[in-house]
Amino acid sequence: MNYTDILSSKFEPETTGTTIMAVIYDGGLIIGADSRTSSGQFVADRCADKIDYIHDRIFCLRSGSAADTQIIAKHVRYYIDAHAQELGRLPAVATAANLFRNFLYEYKDSLSAAIIVAGWDPYKGPQIFTLPLGGSVIEQKWSIGGSGSTFIWGFCDSNYKENMTLQQAKAFVLHAVAHAMFRDGSSGGIIRLLNVTKDKIEREFIDYKDVPVK
Amino acid sequence: MIFNPEFSAQQQHTTSPIVTGGSVIALAYKGGVVVGVDTLCSYGSMADFKNVEKIAQVSKNTIYVSSGEFSDFQQVVRELAKIDRSALQYDDGVHPSPRDYGNYLARLSYKRRCKINPLYLQNVIAGFHNGERYLGLVDIYGTYLESNFVTTGFASYFCKAIISNYWNDNCTLDQAKQVIRECFKVLFCRDCRAHDVIQLAYVDEQGAHLEQPERVETKWDFSGFKNRANEKLHTQ
Numbered sequence: 001m002n003y004t005d006i007l008s009s010k011f012e013p014e015t016t017g018t019t020i021m022a023v024i025y026d027g028g029l030i031i032g033a034d035s036r037t038s039s040g041q042f043v044a045d046r047c048a049d050k051i052d053y054i055h056d057r058i059f060c061l062r063s064g065s066a067a068d069t070q071i072i073a074k075h076v077r078y079y080i081d082a083h084a085q086e087l088g089r090l091p092a093v094a095t096a097a098n099l100f101r102n103f104l105y106e107y108k109d110s111l112s113a114a115i116i117v118a119g120w121d122p123y124k125g126p127q128i129f130t131l132p133l134g135g136s137v138i139e140q141k142w143s144i145g146g147s148g149s150t151f152i153w154g155f156c157d158s159n160y161k162e163n164m165t166l167q168q169a170k171a172f173v174l175h176a177v178a179h180a181m182f183r184d185g186s187s188g189g190i191i192r193l194l195n196v197t198k199d200k201i202e203r204e205f206i207d208y209k210d211v212p213v214k
Numbered sequence: 215m216i217f218n219p220e221f222s223a224q225q226q227h228t229t230s231p232i233v234t235g236g237s238v239i240a241l242a243y244k245g246g247v248v249v250g251v252d253t254l255c256s257y258g259s260m261a262d263f264k265n266v267e268k269i270a271q272v273s274k275n276t277i278y279v280s281s282g283e284f285s286d287f288q289q290v291v292r293e294l295a296k297i298d299r300s301a302l303q304y305d306d307g308v309h310p311s312p313r314d315y316g317n318y319l320a321r322l323s324y325k326r327r328c329k330i331n332p333l334y335l336q337n338v339i340a341g342f343h344n345g346e347r348y349l350g351l352v353d354i355y356g357t358y359l360e361s362n363f364v365t366t367g368f369a370s371y372f373c374k375a376i377i378s379n380y381w382n383d384n385c386t387l388d389q390a391k392q393v394i395r396e397c398f399k400v401l402f403c404r405d406c407r408a409h410d411v412i413q414l415a416y417v418d419e420q421g422a423h424l425e426q427p428e429r430v431e432t433k434w435d436f437s438g439f440k441n442r443a444n445e446k447l448h449t450q
Contacts (some may be wrong), residue, residue, distance in 0.1 A: 105285050130263070134232035136285040138255065138263050 016187025
């Protein structure tokens with residue numbers, strides 16, 4: 001398969017075959033993702049950061065076509081930046097979710113994009129909005145996405161609890177993403193975690209050797 | 215290259231729905247209209263979102279529910295919310311009636327049908343206005359019907375018989391709710407894309423009332439079910 005020739009009929013566009021996850025805990029939320037970007041069978045980027053910055057306390061997790069999701073995230077980042085400048089305070093997570101939703105809904109026939117918008121705002125605290133294909137918006141306490149998510153629905157359904165502590169939530173996300181990477185060929189590499197709270201953002205890099213399930 | 219069908223394979227034409235809501239059942243009763251829907255949004259065959267509240271109150275005395283593509287439902291809710299706001303511009307104190315919403319949605323659906331880009335929905339509008347009940351059905355093509363009872367999706371196959379036998383349009387609210395609950399029990403048993411947690415809402419002369427989601431009780435412990443183990447068939 002010739003994966004470098006864009007004109008070839010066998011060219012498969014870069015997608016984020018992926019595992020992405022966000023979970024609200026008592027005091028904030030944890031975001032987790034694997035690091036593999038695949039172009040068909042080739043690992044185009046083995047250490048990608050799929051946790052995209054939208055605003056100081058708003059992030060998005062992208063799955064589907066890398067090109068589609070990157071450009072939409074770029075637009076939403078710009079709009080939110082302008083909006084926050086005018087507002088003079090932190091924008092609402094729902095606002096970012098709505099901006100994503102407008103793209104995904106209007107261009108539903110041309111896009112292959114599913115997004116999880118997760119963040120904290122001073123109005124409603126930590127929130128997660130899932131935007132599947134088609135452009136619906138559904139608010140949830142926890143959300144998983146990407147091709148790897150199919151392998152961990154059972155794990156997540158049985159291990160999720162409301163009002164977890166930070167440590168419990170981190171362990172939940174870490175193990176869930178690890179399990180997905182274990183079985184999904186399109187997910188792999190290292191795990192990136194992000195803890196979003198009122199006061200700070202904490203990034204964590206889980207090296208391949210520390211991934212709990214291999 | 216432009217006409218290479220493989221190259222365009224990545225473009226998905228979504229005239230087929232992706233995230234879908236299940237059957238809707240609505241019945242008129244003496245004094246109003248009651249609507250029921252389950253709280254599930256399916257992603258194909260997967261029960262993806264299990265506690266979605268799908269009943270929209272578009273005005274004081276009108277509620278809107280639909281089955282089909284959930285993003286189109288959310289879009290229609292936005293469109294219908296605009297109607298009441300824009301009516302304020304006339305400054306005559308006249309608010310759109312439930313029938314106005316039903317008619318508007320029928321025109322919107324028909325326009326999209328003519329462009330071969332439908333709102334992938336079966337819509338139910340329920341309301342109470344000037345002492346009269348209103349229950350309207352608008353389908354994916356923009357076909358508009360008013361009736362005393364409406365069903366969408368699988369409920370149209372399974373539930374009409376139940377409704378015919380146990381309901382009449384002069385029954386009480388509780389009787390109508392019970393008929394709807396029975397219908398959803400049957401749907402949960404026989405529809406793969408159904409969920410046993412439902413939400414009811416009713417509109418009477420006081421306006422719209424939305425209730426909390428509730429679980430319907432289905433019976434599975436029939437002795438015939440328990441005793442039908444296969445080894446019994448083959449070892450006696």
